[in-house]
Amino acid sequence: MDIDKLLWLYKTMVRSRYMEEALLNLYRQGKVPGTLHLSIGQEATEVGVIAAMQKGDLLLATYRSHCPALAIGIHPKYIISEVLGKASGVCGGIGGSMHLSEPQLGLIFTSAIVASQIPVAAGIGYALRYLKRDNVVVVFVGDGGVNNGDFHEGLNFAAILNAPVVVVIVNNQYAISMPVHKSTKVKDLATKAIAYGIEGIIVDGMNPIEVYTKAKEAIEKVRSNKTPILIEAKTYRFLGHYAGDVDQPYRSKEEVEEWKKRDPILYLRNIIKEKGFESKILEIEAEAEKEIADAVEFALNSPYPEESKMFENLW
Amino acid sequence: MVKMGRIVTFASALNEALYEEMERDERVILLGEDIGVFGGVYKVTKGLLEKFGPSRVIDTPISEEGIIGTAIGMAIMGLKPVAEIMYPDFLPVCMNQLVNNAVKIKYMSNGKVSSPIVVRTCIIQGRGSGATHSQVLIPIFMHIPGFQVIAPSNPYDAKGLLKSAIRSERVTLFFENVVLYQKKGEIPDGEYTIPIGSAEIKRKGKDVTITCFSSTVDIVLNAALKLEKEGIECEVIDLRTLWPLDEKTIIESVKKTGRIVTVENSWGVCGVGSEIITRVCEKAIDYLLAPPVRISPPHIPEPASPALVKKYVLSEDKVIDGIKKVIEYG
Ligand SMILES: Cc1ncc(C[n+]2csc(CCOP(=O)(O)OP(=O)(O)O)c2C)c(N)n1
Ligand SMILES: [Mg+2]
Numbered sequence: 051m052d053i054d055k056l057l058w059l060y061k062t063m064v065r066s067r068y069m070e071e072a073l074l075n076l077y078r079q080g081k082v083p084g085t086l087h088l089s090i091g092q093e094a095t096e097v098g099v100i101a102a103m104q105k106g107d108l109l110l111a112t113y114r115s116h117c118p119a120l121a122i123g124i125h126p127k128y129i130i131s132e133v134l135g136k137a138s139g140v141c142g143g144i145g146g147s148m149h150l151s152e153p154q155l156g157l158i159f160t161s162a163i164v165a166s167q168i169p170v171a172a173g174i175g176y177a178l179r180y181l182k183r184d185n186v187v188v189v190f191v192g193d194g195g196v197n198n199g200d201f202h203e204g205l206n207f208a209a210i211l212n213a214p215v216v217v218v219i220v221n222n223q224y225a226i227s228m229p230v231h232k233s234t235k236v237k238d239l240a241t242k243a244i245a246y247g248i249e250g251i252i253v254d255g256m257n258p259i260e261v262y263t264k265a266k267e268a269i270e271k272v273r274s275n276k277t278p279i280l281i282e283a284k285t286y287r288f289l290g291h292y293a294g295d296v297d298q299p300y301r302s303k304e305e306v307e308e309w310k311k312r313d314p315i316l317y318l319r320n321i322i323k324e325k326g327f328e329s330k331i332l333e334i335e336a337e338a339e340k341e342i343a344d345a346v347e348f349a350l351n352s353p354y355p356e357e358s359k360m361f362e363n364l365w
Numbered sequence: 366m367v368k369m370g371r372i373v374t375f376a377s378a379l380n381e382a383l384y385e386e387m388e389r390d391e392r393v394i395l396l397g398e399d400i401g402v403f404g405g406v407y408k409v410t411k412g413l414l415e416k417f418g419p420s421r422v423i424d425t426p427i428s429e430e431g432i433i434g435t436a437i438g439m440a441i442m443g444l445k446p447v448a449e450i451m452y453p454d455f456l457p458v459c460m461n462q463l464v465n466n467a468v469k470i471k472y473m474s475n476g477k478v479s480s481p482i483v484v485r486t487c488i489i490q491g492r493g494s495g496a497t498h499s500q501v502l503i504p505i506f507m508h509i510p511g512f513q514v515i516a517p518s519n520p521y522d523a524k525g526l527l528k529s530a531i532r533s534e535r536v537t538l539f540f541e542n543v544v545l546y547q548k549k550g551e552i553p554d555g556e557y558t559i560p561i562g563s564a565e566i567k568r569k570g571k572d573v574t575i576t577c578f579s580s581t582v583d584i585v586l587n588a589a590l591k592l593e594k595e596g597i598e599c600e601v602i603d604l605r606t607l608w609p610l611d612e613k614t615i616i617e618s619v620k621k622t623g624r625i626v627t628v629e630n631s632w633g634v635c636g637v638g639s640e641i642i643t644r645v646c647e648k649a650i651d652y653l654l655a656p657p658v659r660i661s662p663p664h665i666p667e668p669a670s671p672a673l674v675k676k677y678v679l680s681e682d683k684v685i686d687g688i689k690k691v692i693e694y695g
Contacts, residue, residue, distance in 0.1 A: 083493025083671040135493060135670030146495035146669025162497045163458065164427045197426035198458075225427055227403035233426040300402045354672030364665055 051259055053327060059101055059258045060318050061334045063093040066117040067315055068342040069126045073116065073133055076346070077293040083135050084146055089117035091288030092222050094314030095253075096190070097121045098261025099218050099283070102269050103156065103188060108178070110171050111190040112220075113148035113162040118190065123155040127345035131352050138352040142359060158187075165195035168204030168217065175213025179276055186214040186272050194225020196242065197233050208278040209246040215278040216269055221255065222287040227300035240282035248278050255285030256312040259321075286312075370554030376546040378520035379409050379485075382527040383447065385556070387417050393531060394439060396423040396432055397449030397485075406451060407487060407546050429459035433484065437466050440480040445531060447483045453502045453540065456486065467536045468511030481534045483527075487541040488579065490630055491678040496666035501631035506538050507608045507640060513561055514607040516540040518582035520550035522605055525559030533561060542580045564611035566618070570598035573624040573691055576615060576641055578604040581628045581679055588684040597692055607637055615641060616648050623654035624691045628684055633661030655694035660687040 070088045077086050089096055100109065100121040111118045119129050124140055132139030133147040140152055148162040158174065161167040171189035178185050195201055196219060208215040219239050223230050236242060243250025249271075253264045261283060268279045286309040290298055298306075322331055373381070387393045395410060401424040404411030414422040425432050429450055436446035450456055456463070463484070471479035490499045506512045513535045517523040523541070530537040567582065568589055577585040582603045589599035600618050604611065619625050625645050627638030638659035645657060662677050 083674070084498070084669060085492075085494055132669075135672065135674075137670075139670075143670035143673070144495075144668045146493060148498065149495050149669065162495070163455065166458075194427045197428050197431075199428065199430050225398075226406070227399045227401075228424055228426065232424065299404075355668075355670050357673065357676050360668040360670075360673045360677065361663070361665055 051263070053325065055101070055262070056259070056318065056322055057327070057330055057334065059097055059262060060315070060322055060331065061338065062097045062101070062121050063258065063315050063318065064334055065126065065338045065341065066093050066097065066120050068338050069120060069129065069345070070116055072342050072346050073130065074289070074293055076134070082133055082147070082293070084148070086133065086147055086293040087114040087291065088289050088293065089114055089287070091309065091313070092220060092255060092285040093117055094258035094261050095218070095220050095255035095283040095285045098258045099188060099265045101262050102266035104185070106183065106185040107156060107269070108174060108185065108187040109157050109189070110167040110174070110187065111157070111160045112164070112167070112192060112195070113160060114192070115150055115160040116147070119150045119152070119157060122152070122157050124150070124152050124157065125345070126342055127348040130345050130349040134349050135354065136349055136352040137355040137359070138349070143355045144359065165191055165198035165200040165204070167191070168200050169207060171215050171217070172204050172207035172211060172213050175208055175215040175278070176211045178214055179212065184273060186216055186269055188216045188218060188269070190218050190220055192225060193219060193221040193223065193230045193239060194228060194233060196239055205246045205248070205278065205280065209248050212276045213278060214272045214276050216272050217278060217280045219280070219282045220285060221282055222285050224287070224291070224300065226291045229300065238282060240280055243280040246278070248280060250280040250282065253281060253283045255283030256314050256317065258314050258318050369551040372549050372551055373520050374546065375520045375523050375548045375550070376407060376409050378524040378550070378552055379527055379541065380411060380413070382524045383410065383413060384416070386528055386531045387413065387421060390445060392443060393445045393447065394421050394423065395447050395449070396425050396436060398425055398427055398451055400424060400449050405449065407543060409541070409546070410449070429455050430462050433459040433462035433467065433482070436482045437462060437470070437480040440482045441470070441478055445481070447485060447531060450484055450486045452489055452498060453486045454497050454500045456502055464509055468509065472511070479534065481536060483530045483537045483539055485539045485541060487543055488630070489543045490580070490667065491674055492543065493669055493671050493674055495669035499667035501540070503540060503607055503631045504636045507637065508635070511536060512608060513537045514540070515561065515605065516542070516579040516607060517605055518545065518579055518603050519548065521552050522559060524552055525557050526561065526605065529558045529561050532558070540579060544580045559605070562606045562609040562611055564605055564614045565603045566600065566614065567603050568599060568601040570600040570622065572598045572622055573626060573688055574600045574602065574615065574618040574622045575626045575628060575688065576602045576604055576638070577628040578607060578637070579630060581630050584679055584681055585628050585684055588681045588688065591681070591685060592688060597688065599688065604637070610640065612644055612648070616645065619645050619649045620652045623652050625653070625657045626660060626687050626691055627657070628660045628679065630679060631661065632664050633659045634664050636661055655691040658687045658691050660684055
């Protein structure tokens, strides 16, 4: 893989990590309203897939989407502002941390009703083909979302409608406290593809290079064949389900530590370093640090929306 | 009068209700997301898995239709399932099982098959989590015939009503509220239940009748305390059960006060207040001294921004304004 791509993957993961660490800090200071779901640990999956998308490709995702939002091009200052409910947020502070949307950049919306985005992706995929656009729609769902009826109906629709949909299961091993092996008897979630007569592939979700390479291949195949593909990325969330989930009685500290050894950011950092680009790494890290500090400053100093705003856009 | 004994939180009162009913009747089974190992996202089911084991406390996948459908099947076979749907916002995901199976089977089978289930859910309004994690949705289940809808405001009622619901032969939707979970209150040491369908007059007054439930009760009681200083005497009715509605208590009160204000955290259009005011008009219109007033959040989804949440949710001030409106009318 060329160095520019590697550096982009690294930079995007680092920016996301710093942004989410800053959000966690704000949460601990009591400055974040509502709840906060962080992607820390699973950045390789989210960034790797989005890196494989082309201009005009579309994305639907979940309430755990600060990282995908940043990767698709939304500036962190607008993401942090949205989390804080500020007028400068990407959705004017109306949506909040779980409901992000920037169709201009490809992000249609993120859904906080588990799996409900999947049938919508089937419809978007159908429309893309109908409108003769050479684009695909990528949709993220968690390992827990796989067991919801909407997953089944959405995949079947995408398949029979020959809709260019790439369904990415972000298998971070848990749905809140429910380990994936207790929520299904299926060992590899990718095999669920068989039920819809489509292809299912497994990727190492901790390896950004593998995610990117395999997602790229899948996305291009879907683009030309107009048949959905199901990708299961095996990954891990390092933190609790939401920022307030500290005790995590459903998993052991050892297990978490074991997965942390596979931190995708450290992994890619070493690879780039070995290729002799350490100075680039330091540059990226320094820039990201400043960018995020400025973004937090911007968000904290932004005003809240006017009351009249909450009455807009209902129809 | 019940002899009181201990001070407990709303959440632990519910936990006790579940514990006692599970001990009393081994047909009682819990199922829902994250209720076992995790003890529920707000710890209401804490310790129950350890005590009663995984065949009675079932951690389920994120499959709301599956949860309710399975509960219905269990109930048909004589078990007493208590299902948890984390937040009311997810009730639409299992609406089909609730509306077309749970409250229809007994009717359509001419009484031969029935499925008395209890569905617990927790309102998380006003927390800044945005439009899909904040809804109340109670009136929908008053509209559809067959449900028993309960929304307690304090630990005593929470425990007594949940126990009654579990023993009941009807389909129950039991609305808890995150802002109440840590609220403390006194409960008796021994066993007690509270009849479903009975409201409670929390405060006597001659000037105006105010109905409320769940988290709005404390708001109304605080407002009533302030208005007392201005010489306005409020009669505050905690509905406790939304359906069946305790019409008698409401109508009697209105006949005394001549004024009605309804307060609810659900939307006002076709809401709890709409139904109450209609009944007041049907049964006591000659007693009314002023047009009724409904107080509810505006008819929009709940925004996420904390600045807007403050404007959206009910406040003491909004309640006081509404009450003054009926008083000042004459
Ligand atoms: C329909 C529905 N049911 C329940 C919830 C509550 N809930 C939010 S996230 C979550 C777990 C989701 O797990 P998974 O799909 O694996 O995604 P992850 O959180 O791991 O990213 C649950 C149960 C919800 N948001 N929507
Ligand atoms: Mg998961």
